Amino acid sequence: MPSSVCLRRLSLAPSDLTAHAMASRSLLAYTQTASFSQSAPLSAKPGQGKPAGPARGERTLNLGKNKKVQRDMGKRPAPGERKALRKRVVLSNTNALVVEGLNDLTVGNIETGDMQGQVVGLSEPVIDSLRAVEAFKATQGWHLFRRPAMLMRRETTQVSALMRDVETRKKTVRRILAGDRASGKSTLLLQGLAMAFMKKWVVISIPDAKDIVSAHTEYAPLPGSNPLQYTQNAYTANLLAQIAKANSEVLSKLLPGTDLKLPIPTNRITTLADLAVLGSKNPELSWPIFNALWTELTQPGRPPIMLAVDGLAHMMAPSAYLSAEAKPIHAHDLVVVRHFVDHLSGKSALPNGGMVLAATSGSNQPGSPALKFSVQLAEARAQGATDLPMWNPYQLVDQRVMEVLKDVDTLKLHGLDKRDARTIMEYYAASGMLRKQVDEPLVSQWWTLAGNGNIGELEKGSVKMRA
């Protein structure tokens, strides 16, 4: 970096230089040469730089050969428009046929388990609630059929059995949904949420863990926390809004029973739904309000809670946020994530019972060796293996993640069996999306091509890739 003194000297007149008693030899040598300019230097005004090109729509002089070059004067999409299009979830296809004899899922047939191996529809209120918690994904094939329907597979029955267990014994069930890519993990999570909505549980769902950790929302250190934790007010406010909307039927019947101890007047709060709405409207207070809501929900006599997250691997790694020392903040230091992770690990129990479901993602998954290993370990444990896999002690590991996932069980999704595959393919055909005779050779063929009945591949092969 050149010394500012030197640069200043250049602007001095030679007569001024000679006046300096301390002028060095080099500066004296400079006085013998002619200075190139004696005018005082003027820095350019800020914002006066030459623009890279004419503003859009501005007419400019064009002397080049191609005088008829037409600029695209069309309207650009508004901010967020393209993202909205990308994230748009279409749940109906009016061109698809109405499937005759498609029954809805109800509390009654969940309990009896009659619907296993059948395709069931979802009722409108449940669909609204699921939409509110963003349980439907744009990548799933909902837009192909007349109305949302799903196959009650074997794993769904397992989840419903666990839910029944929760209700009877008030226990906390923690599961990681694991399986191959497109094996139906997110859909199983959706089925769990749907059943929870129907059973009047309180559902708190993080639709995609990537949104919390990707540093796209504001964050701030939580005062008085040690070790330092960070709140995400905008995200928490949005989460409260989702909770309020999705669980309005349940929360509007629950009255606050304790002193909420909030820094704003709570006179007008009559139900817990009001509390959640209040939090969604005051982002700066969203975290204390979330805590207050959680305290209320864990009081005795409240309904069970369903905690759900999709894309668990994002939570099990350092986040994209930076601390004041410009070091990455671990995802577990974000309060919302920490709240979820504490319940997943079993550190905090749900006093009224409940379920913590965390689905991994096969397609959008940052590398998380500790999570991968923990899932392997849990699977081996579930199979009753004697020699459990051991972490290579000479490899670095995210110890916090290992600690959290130490004793979490997994719910492994396998491919469909051929009977289930035939059921879902008959549903495709009845919807008019599979114009073929559904018989055993066809089912066998697609079942094999779909990697032993991977349901995502089955749908892709028989419906989406249809010529």
Place this chain on the structure above:
Amino acid sequence: MATIARRLVLCARRCPVPTAPRYTPLSAIPWQRRLSTTAPRRDENPNDDARDKRLEEFTKGIELDADTQDESDDQGVRRFLDALSTVHPDALMKELDAIPEGFDDDAGDEVAGVDREALGRLYEEYDQEALSDEEEYNMLTKAPEPRVGNDFWDSGEDEHLGDEDYFGDDISALGHGELEQHRELREYARLAAWELPLLSKLARPFEVPSTSQPLRFRYTTYLGEEHPAAKKVVVEFCTSDMPGLTQLQRDKLIKMAGSRYNPSTDIVKMSCEMFGTQAQNKRYLRDTVNNLVKEAREGKDTFADVPFDFRHHKPKARFEFPKEWILTPERKKYLESKRLHQLELDSGLKQSGNLLDGAKLVERVLSSQVQIPEPEMVEAARGKQRLR
């Protein structure tokens, strides 16, 4: 005095020779086996011309070999004198008298009627630039001096290629080498034929090493040849074969062996070639193994807190065909019956009209729908503001 043919040879010899020959020949004629040195027997008839001619040819042959002539002169004279002593002096005198008066070289020429003067002129012409006999002899016998200098003729030549021990009286060193090799091969062939069968007498049956011999040494021989790896010794031992080790001590031994341990086979393998002889290397290995075992047994630190480090070892993945996939006759039968059952079910469904066919379903639904007439397209009004 040089003849015409000899002068041609001399001219050729005067050309510069770029390099020195491998050996310096002592004569112009290559070495050859000596002819018989027995004295020639004279014919009884002294006037026989044929005999004289033969004698002349013989002596000419002798003359060509300067060395042999010099050496055999003394012996020849002695034999001649011996022969003379056996002859009676009177007979000898008779013989001498029988020689005609003018018998000499010049007289012979006169008899032949050769013009001696013309012959003398011819000789004189050649003698003008002729060399003396001594010079000519030297030129023929001695090799021309190798060129010493750095001019055009010497470019790209190596000057010191001569074999100092070779004097032109023997086959070359390369030839001797070939012969030596041949002799060696024949020697080994003799050994193979006569000695090797006797080795079977020394053969001993293999004995499985006992538990007191857990170390297995490996030596390498290169069959008498010198080789840098001939001194190398390798030792292998199984850690569970080492006597008197508890599990903890064995684990410590494995940890101390480090990357020399193979977890798949439970074998430690170590080698030594840092000493000059095999025996020294073996002794070093033995001492090292003893120290390792001693340390494993008696050392204070058990290394229990150090995890095993097998990063050096990559176990080979072996894939075996699953037993469940083997198509046994029973399984074939089962699959066959299962498929048949499914086909029967499908045909039953088809007969009852319950087999779902997507294409037919769509057709049926479309045909049952009320046909909505196609909307008629009307051209839009032309104007300034056209639709883009």
